[in-house]
Amino acid sequence: MTQSPLEIWAIILLLGIGTFLIRFSFLGLIGDRKLPDWLLRHLRYTPVAVLPALVAPMVVWPQATGGQPDLARMLAAIATLGVGYATKNVLAAIGAGAGTLYTMLYLLG
Amino acid sequence: MPVSTLKSAYWTGVRHGAPFLLVIVPFGLLFGVVATESGLNLVQVMGFSILVIAGAAQFTAVQLMVDEAPTVLILVTALAVNLRMAMYSASITPWLGAAPLWQRAIAAYFLVDQTYALSQARFEARPAMTLRERMAYYFGAISPICPLWYVATLAGALAGQAIPPEYALDFAVPITFLAMVAPALRTLAHVAAAGTSVGVALALAFLPYQAGVLLAAVAAMAVGARVELWTGARA
Secondary structure (H helix, E strand, C coil): CCCCHHHHHHHHHHHHHHHHHHHHHHHHHHCCCCCCHHHHHHHCCHHHHHHHHHHHHHHHCCHHHCCCCCHHHHHHHHHHHHHHHHHCCHHHHHHHHHHHHHHHHHHCC | CCHHHHHHHHHHHHHHHHHHHHHHHHHHHHHHHHHHHCCCCHHHHHHHHHHHCCHHHHHHHHHHHHCCCCHHHHHHHHHHHCCHHHHHHHHHHHHHCCCCHHHHHHHHHCCCHHHHHHHHHHHHHCCCCCHHHHHHHHHHHHHHHHHHHHHHHHHHHHHHCCCCHHHCHHHHHHHHHHHHHHHHCCCHHHHHHHHHHHHHHHHCCCCHHHHHHHHHHHHHHHHHHHHHHHHCCCC
């Protein structure tokens, strides 16, 4: 990371303010008025729209291996997704992913 | 109103919030470790967890900072991760909207995934609760969750420098995000959105500073909304 302390604090502060305003938006300013359906329909998908896009390149081209696809990390990602989908349990999914990653890194040397 | 009903609503919230420590503590530890390993100092790491108090967005921002993305792109992408909270804010408003402004402001600061999910379910199940009882329950649910987020972050940041690279912590963020996404794949629309997100992100990975992430997210939200209209499913 090469950002100056000033840039880092600007990011932290602006992200904090922006996040608060998102949370405060309707509760604080809109009151009881209802949101348009089309907007809610899009907002509903933000978690599954943003997080996979962030993760996909990290899984396929991991930085730790210099961008080369890596079997251990790929299998760990699949295990996390599979267990998370089957159990709906975030901790179980993290456990499965970490377990698979360490097992495979150990086995594959 | 008797103080005892408020007290009991508060403690019910505490009891319901407590199991989420099992998610919050490891996640906070992980953020502390990863952010410290990425080069942030202790005060900056704590600044993130106290001022932003949103794990997924914090991880996103740190990842993009490591990638040397421009500040504006870091902010836009991390805030996009938090857009779901606008939906939380909208759907909690009918229950808490009549409270005084200062209470709503404090409630908004603490509107995280877990407090939202708990409160929304509780208020819907018990529409007879008074406004003060609802607020008491809400702050009860916050009590075990949010303070421990700060403490876990601090512990992770202090431990951070001591963890060697063999532990493959580079992969902690992808695993955590995938673990959050998988249970959210409830309907065909969610699956279609996630698939679009992955496909577009990989196809546009050649763009600098992860600009593909934002484009993928916008495309995926549109696909999710469209598929929802086709299938009529809403979850």
